Amino acid sequence: MLNGSQHAADEKQEASEHDCLLAVSEVSTGYVKNVKTINSCSLTVERGQIVGVLGSNNAGKTTLIRAITGSLPAWEGSIIFNGVDISKYPVEKIIPLGVGVALEGRRIFASLSVEENLLLPMPSKASKGNSSRKKLLAEIYDVMPDLWRHRNASGSALSGGQQQMLAIGRALMVEPQLLVLDEPSLGLSPRFTEHVVELLRSINSRYQMAILIAEQLVWIASEVSSKVYVMSSGELGEERKRGEWSERDLSDAYLGGAGDSGDPSPG
Amino acid sequence: MNEAIQVLIGGLSLGAVYFLLGAGISIVFGQSRTVNFAHGQFLVIAGFSAWAAKRSGVPLLAALLFGVVVVGVIAFVVERLLLRRVISNPFTAFLVSLGIFLILEQAVVSLWGPAPEQIASPVNGSWSVGAISIPKTTPVMIGSALVIGIGLVFIMQRSRIGRMIRASAEDAYASRYNGINVSLVRSFAFVAGSAVAGLAGVLLALEYPIDPTAGVTYLITGFVVALIGGLGSLSGAAIGGFVLALSETIGEAYGAGEWVAGIGIGLLILVLIIRPTGLFTTFGGAISEAQAELTGSIHRIGDSRLRRWGPVAGFAVILAVLPLIGLGASTLNTLEVALIFAIVAYSIALLYRLTGLLSFGSGLSMGLGAFSCAILVSSWDWNFWLSIVVTLVLCGVVGALVGLLLSRTRGLYFLIITFALADGAALVEQNAAITGGSSGLTVTSNFDSVFGITFGSGESIYYLSAVVLAIVTLAIWLITRSNFGQRAQAIRENEKLAASLGVGPVGYIVVAFALSSVIAGLGGILYLYQDLAITPGLFTALALVSLPLMVILGGVLSPTGPLVGALVLSLVPHFLNFNTNAETYVYGAIIIVLMLGAQSGLVPYVDDLWLRLAAAVRRHLGSDPEAPDGLLVATGEFVPRDLSVRK
Numbered sequence A: 001m002l003n004g005s006q007h008a009a010d011e012k013q014e015a016s017e018h019d020c021l022l023a024v025s026e027v028s029t030g031y032v033k034n035v036k037t038i039n040s041c042s043l044t045v046e047r048g049q050i051v052g053v054l055g056s057n058n059a060g061k062t063t064l065i066r067a068i069t070g071s072l073p074a075w076e077g078s079i080i081f082n083g084v085d086i087s088k089y090p091v092e093k094i095i096p097l098g099v100g101v102a103l104e105g106r107r108i109f110a111s112l113s114v115e116e117n118l119l120l121p122m123p124s125k126a127s128k129g130n131s132s133r134k135k136l137l138a139e140i141y142d143v144m145p146d147l148w149r150h151r152n153a154s155g156s157a158l159s160g161g162q163q164q165m166l167a168i169g170r171a172l173m174v175e176p177q178l179l180v181l182d183e184p185s186l187g188l189s190p191r192f193t194e195h196v197v198e199l200l201r202s203i204n205s206r207y208q209m210a211i212l213i214a215e216q217l218v219w220i221a222s223e224v225s226s227k228v229y230v231m232s233s234g235e236l237g238e239e240r241k242r243g244e245w246s247e248r249d250l251s252d253a254y255l256g257g258a259g260d261s262g263d264p265s266p267g
Numbered sequence B: 001m002n003e004a005i006q007v008l009i010g011g012l013s014l015g016a017v018y019f020l021l022g023a024g025i026s027i028v029f030g031q032s033r034t035v036n037f038a039h040g041q042f043l044v045i046a047g048f049s050a051w052a053a054k055r056s057g058v059p060l061l062a063a064l065l066f067g068v069v070v071v072g073v074i075a076f077v078v079e080r081l082l083l084r085r086v087i088s089n090p091f092t093a094f095l096v097s098l099g100i101f102l103i104l105e106q107a108v109v110s111l112w113g114p115a116p117e118q119i120a121s122p123v124n125g126s127w128s129v130g131a132i133s134i135p136k137t138t139p140v141m142i143g144s145a146l147v148i149g150i151g152l153v154f155i156m157q158r159s160r161i162g163r164m165i166r167a168s169a170e171d172a173y174a175s176r177y178n179g180i181n182v183s184l185v186r187s188f189a190f191v192a193g194s195a196v197a198g199l200a201g202v203l204l205a206l207e208y209p210i211d212p213t214a215g216v217t218y219l220i221t222g223f224v225v226a227l228i229g230g231l232g233s234l235s236g237a238a239i240g241g242f243v244l245a246l247s248e249t250i251g252e253a254y255g256a257g258e259w260v261a262g263i264g265i266g267l268l269i270l271v272l273i274i275r276p277t278g279l280f281t282t283f284g285g286a287i288s289e290a291q292a293e294l295t296g297s298i299h300r301i302g303d304s305r306l307r308r309w310g311p312v313a314g315f316a317v318i319l320a321v322l323p324l325i326g327l328g329a330s331t332l333n334t335l336e337v338a339l340i341f342a343i344v345a346y347s348i349a350l351l352y353r354l355t356g357l358l359s360f361g362s363g364l365s366m367g368l369g370a371f372s373c374a375i376l377v378s379s380w381d382w383n384f385w386l387s388i389v390v391t392l393v394l395c396g397v398v399g400a401l402v403g404l405l406l407s408r409t410r411g412l413y414f415l416i417i418t419f420a421l422a423d424g425a426a427l428v429e430q431n432a433a434i435t436g437g438s439s440g441l442t443v444t445s446n447f448d449s450v451f452g453i454t455f456g457s458g459e460s461i462y463y464l465s466a467v468v469l470a471i472v473t474l475a476i477w478l479i480t481r482s483n484f485g486q487r488a489q490a491i492r493e494n495e496k497l498a499a500s501l502g503v504g505p506v507g508y509i510v511v512a513f514a515l516s517s518v519i520a521g522l523g524g525i526l527y528l529y530q531d532l533a534i535t536p537g538l539f540t541a542l543a544l545v546s547l548p549l550m551v552i553l554g555g556v557l558s559p560t561g562p563l564v565g566a567l568v569l570s571l572v573p574h575f576l577n578f579n580t581n582a583e584t585y586v587y588g589a590i591i592i593v594l595m596l597g598a599q600s601g602l603v604p605y606v607d608d609l610w611l612r613l614a615a616a617v618r619r620h621l622g623s624d625p626e627a628p629d630g631l632l633v634a635t636g637e638f639v640p641r642d643l644s645v646r647k
Helices: A003-015 A061-069 A091-097 A114-119 A130-143 A145-149 A158-174 A189-209 A218-224 A247-256 B002-031 B039-055 B060-081 B090-112 B137-158 B160-170 B172-176 B184-209 B217-230 B233-255 B257-275 B282-297 B311-323 B327-355 B364-379 B384-403 B410-429 B458-483 B483-493 B493-501 B505-531 B541-554 B561-574 B582-595 B602-620
Strands: A020-029 A038-046 A052-056 A076-081 A098-103 A178-183 A212-215 A227-232 A233-242 B126-129 B134-135
Touching: A020 A061, A020 A212, A038 A052, A038 A061, A038 A076, A038 A212, A038 B602, A052 A189, A052 A218, A061 A091, A061 A178, A061 A212, A076 A091, A076 B090, A098 A158, A114 A130, A114 A158, A114 B160, A130 A145, A145 B311, A158 A178, A158 A189, A158 B483, A178 A189, A189 A212, A189 A218, A212 A218, A212 B364, A212 B505, A233 B541, B002 B039, B002 B134, B002 B137, B002 B160, B002 B217, B002 B233, B039 B060, B039 B217, B060 B126, B060 B184, B090 B217, B090 B410, B090 B541, B090 B582, B134 B137, B137 B160, B137 B233, B137 B364, B137 B561, B160 B172, B160 B184, B184 B311, B184 B458, B217 B233, B217 B257, B217 B410, B233 B257, B257 B410, B311 B327, B311 B458, B327 B364, B327 B458, B327 B483, B327 B505, B327 B541, B327 B561, B364 B384, B364 B410, B364 B505, B364 B541, B410 B541, B458 B483, B483 B505, B541 B561, B541 B582, B541 B602, B561 B582
Parallel strands: A038 A233, A052 A212, A052 A227, A098 A178, A178 A212
Antiparallel strands: A020 A038, A020 A076, A227 A233, B126 B134
């Protein structure tokens, strides 16, 4: 049954515009000068598409995400979002262009309440104004009733899974065209992870939102992405479209490269 | 009864000012996460600007506003130009802001003279209610504080900008990812907090004369208030402000004038006993990561000669030979004092090495050593050797107690508290009779020479200091290599890991403090005998800061660092023979430039340059075209600076 609905969703994805929302081309960067943590990485995300980047710890996923979203400068290569070259843009300039990010480890603000956390993000330029934000907030509460219940409690009062929902909700409040998630399954129980995956699927179909997920868990990619890239030792492999891989292939690919990175940098 | 009410009323308006001071500190240190040693000086500048404006005929309200605006502008410039460059490194920021403070203080004195001033205003005079007189300024001050307080709470809790400020303070990285321009928000918070200090200044000037050299006192007061109430809590600042103000006013009124300076410190110590981690764990926590960053970034591989202990011996030889080339008496004296300061600087470095805590309180131990010895030998006529031994033991015990008291505080909080302790001790020494009040104590030497060393002046003290320094350095080397030292350093590297292995830091911290205190006390004793007199003027707030400055300037973990720092900071003012005004400006500017350029200290900086040069040579001359800069991090968790990663 799962496969069936996935198939239908795929067709929907293929039918949407084949316009490249995000084009990352030969990007390299790192944390210590002259020492590349990620090397010559390329990927594309089309509008409305769900893309997975799979890799084990230390493969460089977070570094790649940081390079794409602007908290690490790209030493080489280019990053084009919606036709705009954002290679040299800092984070604060990229977010309003329509990129919502759920960070690794969630990073919920404890000194703000749940609702304040949700209201914090600056809306993107594509945002349709105050009333649509209120509507979005209501929708988020609808889909995540736990957040509604705890809306006046400190962000830290939520459990890990709830915080992940909050992180996604917060990213959605940007009204983004691209949702970026860094290891959403980290620290979550398998059941909650399934919730999160379901949520992502419904966000994608409801808002036609493109999603980029960096993950360690192979099955998440299989469940939900229409294509994946496998990352190991700072290098990104070729794109593999749905149907072109088996779970076994993927596991082999990323386990094969794991463990020899020796990079001192996290993620 | 009437008298009591009178005292109470006096305390109220002071309380309003203290509240504003504390609130400003909360906002600047807690919310904009910027360390600003000159915060108290902003109060002074505002007061004086308003006074000057009023004096030239500007109406009262406009003059007050002018004072606040002047401070706002200065704060903006200072933050944008200087402080934001060092925001990732609170210790460097502390010193850069110290340089700024020196310049600002000198500016006030140059512009308006060293005498305290008060604003003469139509609000002077008072109402009489029965036998009680209420100054007209009192409702003004309380009213202003109330309005500002409510306004601040509203902004911080209910407005969008308040949310952004709180978020940026907690986690800058995540805030950026929510589209917040963190540096802009922090600038805003900084200017706002500084303006609040300015407001405190103009209000204070209405009722009391403001002393242009009291910038540090106001800073400490603000800190004590903020810490008593809990950093980040505005209502706490209100409570803390009134508690402190009332305690001080009552103390003044009922005769404990000598010890009033100690009240704030006493309250602080009480808070520490009750809540050792401080009332604001986020602040302490976040800053320890910056501290971890500091440690992590200092650990580099590199075949550097400068990072070993060898060069200390080299320096020792040079220093031993130096007098032989014939230096003037004053230069010799400066060098002598530099060596003594170096000894104390090494005590700070030892404490840091063993615990990762940078203490600004060595003035406490040094003063304790000097004064105790002086009292024992001179006033109580004890034997020379016995008094030294007893003094050192006393220093050790006091050090251990302080270590126990502060064993759970970390990072910047720790820094400020140790500074406050030393400053409080200095103030007490200045006022108490037993330490001779402001004129200090002199030691009549009824033992002109011991082992052929003549005290009071001359070359023999120089050599004695050099020998003691060599012994101290050797001792530190041995301690660091000992089992105790190795374990302590392991704890410093990763306290959580050590705790999980069953090694708690408290014992190590207490011992490290005791050792450090004994060494600093030894420096104090040497200083006493070098001059045969000890005055509290030695331990001004600035002098207290110059000791850790030497360590940071030289390089906190570098073996030669404290010595280099001590020499630089003693010889530069000596040879720049300007009149005192210009000297302060230059001194301040030098500190700023040095800390901006060489954030880990001079020795590591020179060292890094050397490594870079060597790597460049290897790259270009072919033996290794891909040679990295030699700045690979080998130990500790590498935390990239800009990302403000929070655990």
